[in-house]
Amino acid sequence: MHHFAYQNGRLHAEAVDIETIAQEVDTPFYLYSHATLSQHFKAFDDAFATIPHLTCFAVKACSNIGILSLFSSLGGGADIVSGGELFRALKAGVDPKKIVYSGVGKTGVELRQALHTGILMFNIESEQELDALQAAAADLNLKAPVSFRINPDVDPKTHAYISTGLAKNKFGIAIDQALAVYQRAKEMKNIEIKGVSCHIGSQLTDVGPFVESLRKVKGFIARLADNNIQISHLDLGGGLGITYDDEAPPHPDAYAKAIKDELGDLNCTLILEPGRVIVGNAGILVSRILYTKTNIAKKFMIVDAGMNDLARPSLYGAYHGILPVNEQRSGKVIADVVGPICETGDFLAKDQEVPDCEPGDLLAVMSAGAYGFTMSSNYNTRPRVAEVLVKDDDYYLIRQRETYSDLIRGEAIPDFLK
Numbered sequence: 001m002h003h004f005a006y007q008n009g010r011l012h013a014e015a016v017d018i019e020t021i022a023q024e025v026d027t028p029f030y031l032y033s034h035a036t037l038s039q040h041f042k043a044f045d046d047a048f049a050t051i052p053h054l055t056c057f058a059v060k061a062c063s064n065i066g067i068l069s070l071f072s073s074l075g076g077g078a079d080i081v082s083g084g085e086l087f088r089a090l091k092a093g094v095d096p097k098k099i100v101y102s103g104v105g106k107t108g109v110e111l112r113q114a115l116h117t118g119i120l121m122f123n124i125e126s127e128q129e130l131d132a133l134q135a136a137a138a139d140l141n142l143k144a145p146v147s148f149r150i151n152p153d154v155d156p157k158t159h160a161y162i163s164t165g166l167a168k169n170k171f172g173i174a175i176d177q178a179l180a181v182y183q184r185a186k187e188m189k190n191i192e193i194k195g196v197s198c199h200i201g202s203q204l205t206d207v208g209p210f211v212e213s214l215r216k217v218k219g220f221i222a223r224l225a226d227n228n229i230q231i232s233h234l235d236l237g238g239g240l241g242i243t244y245d246d247e248a249p250p251h252p253d254a255y256a257k258a259i260k261d262e263l264g265d266l267n268c269t270l271i272l273e274p275g276r277v278i279v280g281n282a283g284i285l286v287s288r289i290l291y292t293k294t295n296i297a298k299k300f301m302i303v304d305a306g307m308n309d310l311a312r313p314s315l316y317g318a319y320h321g322i323l324p325v326n327e328q329r330s331g332k333v334i335a336d337v338v339g340p341i342c343e344t345g346d347f348l349a350k351d352q353e354v355p356d357c358e359p360g361d362l363l364a365v366m367s368a369g370a371y372g373f374t375m376s377s378n379y380n381t382r383p384r385v386a387e388v389l390v391k392d393d394d395y396y397l398i399r400q401r402e403t404y405s406d407l408i409r410g411e412a413i414p415d416f417l418k
């Protein structure tokens, strides 16, 4: 469900003609729909309304402070994975008591910053990280609220790069080793045990692996209780998938029901860390066709956005539907939609049925709201693109397109070359 649809022959975001925005901000740009973002957040959050819970949006999926502040205004918290994301979340007005800090490689400086901020909890992923947090908390004379990320060894049946809950992945602490870690943590002066967490992967289209993982984590929580370790928070991570092509992921209601059924009478505040399911279909990438050409083997559409702007096709072989902004271009052709980057892996679509468009036409790369802008880079010295938020019949520039000066900010020619 999203608010990108044709009106009077042109693709609109809510009530705004995308061509109008393109003329104003130039291409390429990311475009988000406020109504879609809010509806998705509420649908997810409301699905858990009957039990104590906190929805912490996974900042890495879409980290613009304009969007983070929207989720914060709807009562959401944030799941962060770096000091930079902590900074963003605070700038966006997220309540520190609604911030959870995930990730395998938090530095000493990052741990201190988050301790100082007074976040809800740290999701700790190794014993050495626990020691580093104890040391940092002792220095600051604070108690660090922690949860340990358990690796339940469950196959999420998703892309290998975004599977995180298998024993062979770098994430979390093996469930068989975790009890000893909790027992050590219990003896630490500056550590307060708060919870258990897990996150098994991203773009899951079936509830099965979530339930299997929860069952294992519940078993582990029972073992903790047998050892006199009580927890108040259970963090189930994110990972619910979306429709890019023909996937049929469960609705948040079905996901929540499966979780609640498995949860039984476990007396914990549930923490959820959805990213993709909230923002994925709420954003698109708008790009203009520069040239077309037909080689012996196939047709290419060369557009002004590349793998540096949207990495998912190159990185994961991911599929994104492509629509013409002008509805009259609805004829189809099999083609590669490629960018200007000097890499053969630079494509937004490969051997895909795409609209038969001409140079100058605008294309909408759909479902680009999650891991789109946030994974973009300056490769080939390309300024990162603008981000625009549409609300009803207005639109707001929530991030300016970078300038060439932005691109060399902080660089210097050493004295001996001057």
Ligand SMILES: *Cc1c(COP(=O)(O)O)cnc(C)c1O
Residues within 6 Å of the ligand: 058, 060, 061, 079, 102, 103, 199, 201, 202, 203, 237, 238, 239, 240, 273, 274, 275, 276, 277, 370
């Ligand atoms: C990436 C990530 C998420 C969000 O995953 P989605 O698939 O976008 O919902 C949540 N929690 C952790 C720990 C993550 O690494």
